Structures are given as C-alpha cells and as structure tokens.
Amino acid sequence: MDGGSLEGTHISHEASLADLTRQILSGICYLHQRKIDHLDIKPSNLLINSEKHVKIADFRVSRILKQTMDSCNSSVVGTIAYMSPDRINTDLNKGKYDGYAGDIWSFGASVLEFYLGRLPFAVGREGDWASLLSHRKRRPRRLLSSEILSRAVCK
Numbered sequence: 001m002d003g004g005s006l007e008g009t010h011i012s013h014e015a016s017l018a019d020l021t022r023q024i025l026s027g028i029c030y031l032h033q034r035k036i037d038h039l040d041i042k043p044s045n046l047l048i049n050s051e052k053h054v055k056i057a058d059f060r061v062s063r064i065l066k067q068t069m070d071s072c073n074s075s076v077v078g079t080i081a082y083m084s085p086d087r088i089n090t091d092l093n094k095g096k097y098d099g100y101a102g103d104i105w106s107f108g109a110s111v112l113e114f115y116l117g118r119l120p121f122a123v124g125r126e127g128d129w130a131s132l133l134s135h136r137k138r139r140p141r142r143l144l145s146s147e148i149l150s151r152a153v154c155k
Helices: 014-033 060-068 071-076 099-116 129-137 146-154
Strands: 046-048 054-056
Antiparallel strands (some): 046 054
16 A cells, blocks of 8 residues: 555545545445454554555554453453544443444544544543543533624624
8 A cells, every 4th residue: 555544644635535535335245245343443544555545554453352252351452542432432332333333433433533634532542541541421511602603704
C-alpha cells in the first residue's frame, strides 16, 4: 500500500469520505463474516494505495485475544481513544463484550477523525479512559448567542 496509513488524514470532501467509509465497512464486513474481530480499527491501521483502495492492517490485537480466548481481557490491548465504552467497562454488559459492535464504534470514531481532522474526543491517541469519560460527562460549552456574535463581527 504505497500511500501509507490514513493517520493524520483530513477528508472534508463528502464523496471522498463516503468512498473511504464504504471501503472500510466492506473490509469490516469481510472480517466479521469470517468471525474475526479486529479490535483496533483506527486510522493508522487503515492503509491506502495510489488508486485510493483502502485495506485494514495490523491484526496483532485480534490474534492476542484469539490466543487467550478471553474477550473480558480485551480492555488491556488496543488503542484507548478508539475503544468503545463497553470494551473498557465490561460491567456495562455484565462482563460480555461484543467485538463486532466495538469494531463499528472504532470505525465511527475514525470516520469522525477523518472529517474533523482531529480525534472526536478531547484525549490523545494514547489517552486514558478516565480522561475520555470525564470529557463526556462535562457540560457542553454554552454557545454564543447570535446577538453576541453579531456585535463581535460588526466591530
């Protein structure tokens, strides 16, 4: 894949993002039909070539968990910033983790990152889950009223 990974890629063009999204979902579907959970879908594990074909790479996390056969230990491997809440806190699903759903969560976080040009959450790629959760629990910033914006723009 001569284009390297998609890490750091910003895609604001809707048609390009839609094509990329379709290809990634097709790859995830291929894996899931074969009963494979990737468990570490993220831009750096998505490779692209000069013809804009995307492939999913790096199956180390998937192999590690297959060897141990313990999905409850899935929270100790992978990249925190792309992990679904139920993967980190298995109490949410009574100790059961659905790897398929987790791959889709990670895919969604990746697509948002492509569109926004940054992670959709206020943590670094190697951030900790506690920071991510505290960010989500914070109240959203109050938006400026149109009156305040008008005054600021008209000055």
